[in-house]
Amino acid sequence: MTPLLSRLGALIRAEGPLSVARYMAECATQPGHGYYMKADPFGSAGDFTTAPEISQMFGEMVGLWCALAWQMMGSPPRVHLAELGPGRGTLMADLLRATARVPGFREAAHIHLVEVSPVLAERQRQALSGHDVRWRQAFETLPQDAPLLVVANEFFDALPVHQLIRGDDGWHERLVDVDPEERGLRFVVGRAVTPLAALLQPACRNAVPGEIAEICPAGVRTAAAIGSRLAAQGGAALIVDFGHGESGCGASLQAVRQHGRDDPLAAPGEADLAAHVDFPTLLRAASDSGARGFGPIGQGAFLTRMGIDLRARQLASGNPAHAKDIAEARDRLVEPEAMGSLFKVIAFVASDIPTPPGFETTEVAQAAPDPC
Numbered sequence: 001m002t003p004l005l006s007r008l009g010a011l012i013r014a015e016g017p018l019s020v021a022r023y024m025a026e027c028a029t030q031p032g033h034g035y036y037m038k039a040d041p042f043g044s045a046g047d048f049t050t051a052p053e054i055s056q057m058f059g060e061m062v063g064l065w066c067a068l069a070w071q072m073m074g075s076p077p078r079v080h081l082a083e084l085g086p087g088r089g090t091l092m093a094d095l096l097r098a099t100a101r102v103p104g105f106r107e108a109a110h111i112h113l114v115e116v117s118p119v120l121a122e123r124q125r126q127a128l129s130g131h132d133v134r135w136r137q138a139f140e141t142l143p144q145d146a147p148l149l150v151v152a153n154e155f156f157d158a159l160p161v162h163q164l165i166r167g168d169d170g171w172h173e174r175l176v177d178v179d180p181e182e183r184g185l186r187f188v189v190g191r192a193v194t195p196l197a198a199l200l201q202p203a204c205r206n207a208v209p210g211e212i213a214e215i216c217p218a219g220v221r222t223a224a225a226i227g228s229r230l231a232a233q234g235g236a237a238l239i240v241d242f243g244h245g246e247s248g249c250g251a252s253l254q255a256v257r258q259h260g261r262d263d264p265l266a267a268p269g270e271a272d273l274a275a276h277v278d279f280p281t282l283l284r285a286a287s288d289s290g291a292r293g294f295g296p297i298g299q300g301a302f303l304t305r306m307g308i309d310l311r312a313r314q315l316a317s318g319n320p321a322h323a324k325d326i327a328e329a330r331d332r333l334v335e336p337e338a339m340g341s342l343f344k345v346i347a348f349v350a351s352d353i354p355t356p357p358g359f360e361t362t363e364v365a366q367a368a369p370d371p372c
Contacts, residue, residue: 002033002267002269003032003033003326004027004033004034004268004269005184005185005268005269007026007030008023008026008176008185008268009178011026012176012177012178013178013294014147016177017175017176017177017188017190018176018177018327019162019173019175019176020160020161020162020163020174020175020176020183020253021160021161021162021217021218022160022176022251023176023268024160024161024273025160025161026268026269027268027269027271027273028160028273029116029117030269033269034080034267034269035075035101035104035270035271035272035273036116036119037116037117037118037119037227038119038269039119040088040119040120040123042087042088044332048256048272048363049259049260050087050153050154051086051091051153051154051240051299051333051339051343052087052090052091052094052153053082053087053088053090054099054204054329054332054333055129055326055330055332055333056094056097057303057308057311057312057315057329057330057333058091058094058153058303058333059090059091059092059093059094059095059098060094060095060098060311061302061303061306061307061308061311062091062094062095062098062151062153062238062240063094063095063097063098063099064098064099064306064307064357065238065306065356066081066095066105066149066151066236066238067098067099067102067105067358068356068357069149069207069235069238069297069349069353069356070102070105070108070109070149071349071358072236072353072354072356073147073234073235073236073350073353075105075108076108076146076147076234077105077107077108078102078108078110078145078146078147078217079108079109079110079146079147079148079149079235080109080110080112080142080143080146080147080148081109081110081111081112081147081148081149081150081151082111082113082114082136082139082142082148082151083112083113083114083150083151083152083153083154084114084121084122084150084151084152084155084222085114085115085153085154085155085158086113086114086115087120087123087124087153087154088120088123088124088127088193089113089123089124089125089126089127089128090127091151091153092111092113092124092127092128092151093127093128094324095151096109096111096131100113108148108299109149110132110134111128111131111132111133111134112134112135112136112142113133113134113135113136113325114135114136114137114139114142115135115136115137116137121135127242139222139226140225140269142229144209144232144233146233147233147234147235147350148226148229148230148233148234148236148237149235149236149237150226150235150236150237150238150348151237151238152237152238152239152240152241153239153240153241154240154241154242154274155239155241156216156219156222156223156239156243156277156282157241157243157274157275157276157277158242158272158273158274159212159216159218159219159222160216160218161215161216161253161275162174162196162211162214162215162216163185163213163214163251163253164194164197164200164212164213164214164215165189165210165211165212165213166207166208166209166210166211166212166213167189167193167209168209169193170193170195170197171189171193171196171197171200171213172189172190172192172193172213173189173190173193173194174187174188174189174190174212175187175188175189175190176188176265178289183267184265186265187269189199191296192330196215199215199217200213200215201247201248201278201280201281202247203246203247203248203249204248204249207249208319211249211250212249212250212251212346213249213250214250214251214252214253214275214276214278216275216277216278216281219277219281219282219310220282220285221285223282223283223285223286223289223348224288224289226286226289226291226348227285227286227287227288227289227290227291227293227348228290228291230286230290230291230348230350231289231290231291231350231351232290232351233350234347234350234352234353235349235350235353236347236349236350236353236356237347237348237349238285238293238345238346238347238356239282239345239346239348240299240302240343240344240345240348241277241279241343241344242276242277242339242342242343242344243275243276243277243278243279243344244276244277244278244279244280245280245296245344246277246280247278247280248280252275252276253270253273253274254273254274254275255267255272255273256274257270257271257272277344279295279296279344279346280296280298282346283295283296283346283348286348290351291348291349291350291351292348292349292350292351292353293346293347293348294346294347294348294349294355294356294359295304295346295347296344296345296346297344297345297346297358297359297361298336298340298341298343298344298345299333299334299339299340299341299343299344299345300333300334300335300336300339300340300341301340301358302339302345303333303334303340304334305357305358305360306357306358308330308333308334309330310329312326312327312329314350318342321326345358347359
């Protein structure tokens with residue numbers, strides 16, 4: 001039995017079954033035992049590989065987007081460039097390299113990394129040595145004295161979700177309890193109808209008994225906070241993640257361990273727990289807070305509009321021996337059967353900023369239904 005499983009068992013016996021959101025939070029960030037607090041989970045030696053680790057082209061396209069957004073803001077002499085959940089620092093390193101020749105951008109950008117993992121913060125220090133970087137524990141601690149440029153890649157999918165299950169008498173919360181027979185954990189259903197049902201989207205109103213729905217209050221709060229800051233300070237935010245183009249019911253909680261799927265309850269603190277992002281809900285939260293929302297569009301479409309094909313040809317021309325690897329990385333990021341459709345991109349911008357790069361016809365009110 002792992003130390004975290006022992007802790008969770010004691011917590012459940014003392015307080016009763018845990019919400020799925022509480023369980024996810026404990027598994028991710030419990031000091032000393034949480035998944036992100038004790039090891040580097042990225043890359044072939046870890047549990048999963050994110051887009052920045054696949055190719056430098058991803059971070060370069062994000063960097064181009066940030067530079068263009070900064071120019072649309074009037075090229076302010078000071079801007080806070082913040083990344084939420086910056087992993088190993090790979091994306092930020094590629095972003096900064098790609099923008100080195102944009103006149104004035106690097107001098108204006110004050111870099112902030114919002115990170116809670118001491119292990120990953122150390123990897124970020126190594127990746128960004130030579131850059132003046134400030135680490136933050138939460139988005140709310142970012143300075144308010146200049147416009148913001150916010151980047152978040154695979155950040156929102158790791159935020160805790162509540163799972164609700166439809167009963168004959170209404171919605172009940174799905175909980176995590178001790179399994180007395182297996183000495184592990186199991187899902188159970190709360191007895192009382194939950195007030196969290198008030199947060200469900202209209203698409204779930206006609207759910208039948210047994211259906212599961214997920215809500216992510218932490219994601220909504222973060223999107224609202226970003227929108228509020230952009231409305232007050234100016235700036236733009238780019239969010240890339242996997243999930244739903246339309247709000248709806250369904251269970252998406254998953255565990256990834258050693259690049260394969262696992263039971264979310266099997267090894268708490270040893271697997272990455274994530275859930276599909278509800279992009280329309282994030283867009284509404286930011287818009288309600290004063291920002292304009294754009295998207296979602298597929299990651300493949302976004303990267304193509306930003307010029308990844310040209311960049312792939314440039315890299316292949318300069319590195320003929322690696323041309324095949326470059327083409328394969330491009331395809332993995334862009335093609336619909338790989339990451340191009342499941343992963344989506346949205347943007348929030350201050351009201352005085354024109355349509356951001358890559359979103360020319362995709363303001364949220366015009367977003368087409370997505371079959372994913």
